[in-house]
Amino acid sequence: MDFSQAIIEGFKNYVKFSGRASRSEFWYWVLFIVIVSVALTILDMALFPAAGWSPLSTVWSILTIVPAISINARRLHDIDRSGWWLLLELTVIGALLILFWACLKGTAGPNRFGADPLAGTAPVTQPG
Secondary structure (H helix, E strand, O other), X not given: OOHHHHHHHHHHOOOOOOOOOOHHHHHHHXXXXXXXXXXXXXXXXXXXXXXXXXXXXXXXXXHXXXXXXXXXXXXXXXXXXXHHHHHHHHOHHHXXXXXXXXXXXXXXXXXXXXXXXXXXXXXXXXXO
């Protein structure tokens, strides 16, 4: 999955908490969120220098919190863990564990949460 596909999937599956998300889908989504957040923060500082808060960044965060949670849950499903493990992010140690799990390779083949999102996308190798 490439960058644009991950963004499209992230918004297309806005509130989809079932299924699985590959590492590339998850990390491209995180990269997209960070890039837009930084750009909006800079824009907020330029447009609203006297404001005590960042209105554009705040609206962006509100708009993307649900898809961020859903893609996190689907990423956990890819490593055969329940989305309820996301509650660990309320602690520092738990957030580090979730980060570690997000870096792991997904379960090969189908698991209890659905089909492998990378099934059939492996490159063909030539013998010889």
